[in-house]
Amino acid sequence: SQQGEEDPQALSIQEGENATMxxxxxxxxxxxxxxxxxxxxxxxxxxxIRSNEREKHSGRLRVTLDTSxxxxxxxxxxxxxxxxxxxxxxxxxxxxxxxxxxGQGTRLTINP
Amino acid sequence: xxxVSQHPSWVICxxxxxxxxxxxxxxxxxxxxxWYRQFPKQSLMLMATSNEGSKATYEQGVEKDKxxxxxxxxxxSTLTVTSAHPEDSSFYICSAxxxxxxxGQGTRLTVV
Numbered sequence: 001s002q003q004g005e006e007d008p009q010a011l012s013i014q015e016g017e018n019a020t021m022x023x024x025x026x027x028x029x030x031x032x033x034x035x036x037x038x039x040x041x042x043x044x045x046x047x048x049i050r051s052n053e054r055e056k057h058s059g060r061l062r063v064t065l066d067t068s069x070x071x072x073x074x075x076x077x078x079x080x081x082x083x084x085x086x087x088x089x090x091x092x093x094x095x096x097x098x099x100x101x102x103g104q105g106t107r108l109t110i111n112p
Numbered sequence: 113x114x115x116v117s118q119h120p121s122w123v124i125c126x127x128x129x130x131x132x133x134x135x136x137x138x139x140x141x142x143x144x145x146x147w148y149r150q151f152p153k154q155s156l157m158l159m160a161t162s163n164e165g166s167k168a169t170y171e172q173g174v175e176k177d178k179x180x181x182x183x184x185x186x187x188x189s190t191l192t193v194t195s196a197h198p199e200d201s202s203f204y205i206c207s208a209x210x211x212x213x214x215x216g217q218g219t220r221l222t223v224v
Binding site (some may be wrong): 031033035040041042043044045048088090092098099100101102103104105107 | 116118144146153154155156157158161203205207210211212213214215216217218220
């Protein structure tokens with residue numbers, strides 16, 4: 001079953017604006033990762049945040065993690081048309097098999 | 113960075129035939145690979161964990177006789193969809209590693 005739920009399911013903004021996507025999960029995690037998927041393609045790893053970290057930056061990406069609320073957010077600043085894609089959070093559980101469990105994803109559209 | 117190559121990118125087959133999808137790690141050894149299935153506009157659902165030199169571990173509800181997995185070497189895992197039916201039409205993606213996973217390009221399977 002899916003571990004994570006993301007919202008919104010779809011987001012459409014103007015180029016230059018910031019985009020924020022949220023992810024919630026159910027059980028304790030080792031780390032949480034964000035991936036991007038262009039239509040009909042594989043996934044590309046964006047950023048990983050460990051359970052003992054609260055915030056992480058990578059270029060125009062900012063990820064936060066609140067383990068007390070079991071939630072994470074991905075912020076893309078100064079969005080570009082090329083950022084149009086689906087974004088998924090994925091969690092690696094502390095216990096259990098070595099695998100990633102993906103959220104439902106957010107379809108982001110950046111309008112030029 | 114590490115690369116995972118998946119082949120073919122797309123395949124159309126007749127109902128009742130079998131289709132083999134290959135997943136290769138090009139510049140690293142992967143004792144474990146993962147196979148996912150993705151329906152349109154939905155998230156990735158883990159089907160099975162492929163283990164080099166041993167049997168694959170299937171997720172609940174995935175028919176192991178339907179989706180045969182072979183991980184014969186440290187750089188190659190194959191997924192064979194046997195006796196394919198139209199409902200098997202989907203996007204299949206492989207990945208390697210759990211931390212900052214690397215994904216193949218995906219295979220679009222259409223069963224007619």
